[in-house]
Amino acid sequence: MISELTAHIRKFTPLPADADAILADYIELRTFRKKEMLLRAGHLCNANYFIVKGLCRSFQLSEKDTEIINHFAIENWWITDYFSLESRKPSEFSIQAIEDTQCAVLYRERQDELFDTLPQFERYFRIISQRALAAALQRVMYIFGNTGEERYEHFRASFPEFVQRVPQYMLASYLGLTPEFISKIRAKRNV
Amino acid sequence: MISELTAHIRKFTPLPADADAILADYIELRTFRKKEMLLRAGHLCNANYFIVKGLCRSFQLSEKDTEIINHFAIENWWITDYFSLESRKPSEFSIQAIEDTQCAVLYRERQDELFDTLPQFERYFRIISQRALAAALQRVMYIFGNTGEERYEHFRASFPEFVQRVPQYMLASYLGLTPEFISKIRAKRNV
């Protein structure tokens, strides 16, 4: 399981041969059952979760008491609330396993120590954070530049296997639509 | 001007006493006139710009040939296209000065060298990237959880001085609305 993570890191920056052994000291392997919570809104977020196998979501409750999903994470993605993780303030997000999930967990209190031990890890996190930032900005472009129907059809075409893994109402939430509306888009296609 | 930047970095991580001198070797000070382009869509992005004084925007042209603003940057913010900067692919974004602007420019080819010289700089970039990521995700929440009118009123209340510095049609674009609609919201308030 550690090797999945180091393999992923090596796509971004070289690591010494003993990186697996070093890293093993700093992370904890954990599994979560479907629907289990990794983080609850209102609590401090104190870890960053790398998904080895499975699928999670992070979401927030809006005033209207509906869930808004801001992020999915599948294999080889990290999921956390960076704001709470760094500011030490309660999180506004909840993180939940959608499938049974295996994670490599990097706890906050050991993170800086890890970065001091092997600066390549910090480089890796810098790079993936910048990528995730670019993707998040693209997503905003995408929301503003396309209709709901276009967003759904594009997402469906781009990530067909992923769409299979997620209930439709969660996809609706991620795309900023109602489940009813997605249902109507689908009905239109199948005429 | 360098001292503005090191002062900002020290809010996130300690720096050695001679940090100004070291950094001066790696960055270039540049000024841009109002409406001047820092980056044009279709070109490679090869620098990251720290705004010492002034105001810039990054935007994209949608199919409908309208500009979508994805980011403003004022004093003490960086602006770039991280995707193009890292992937070495042409940028989909343009970056433009809205006011006369003074920047500290970190060119791509010297960035990694800087990080190797003083790893605290890399830490700083990791932290601000994570913050910007958290902010970008919050923005998506905000778009989905509120009506256009709520977004405008909240933005106006939160950043009154900033609203003064930006033409309304750019604010409209940033909030995902038409200028006409913002105008109508304002008319309603002033009855």
Place this chain on the structure above:
DNA sequence: CGATTTTTTGAATCATATCAACGTACGTGG
């Protein structure tokens, strides 16, 4: 001052939400 850019106004239209009711599937305990 004239020319351009930005903002306003109104009418018509469109995309998507809301609500309520019904149909379907699926997993959990008996």
Place this chain on the structure above:
DNA sequence: CCACGTACGTTGATATGATTCAAAAAATCG
């Protein structure tokens, strides 16, 4: 392993937030 209950998906009618287009008014700039 079946039946039931809950969770999920669908459908239709109606409501609404926001856009579009066109034109006029106001502000800004050289």
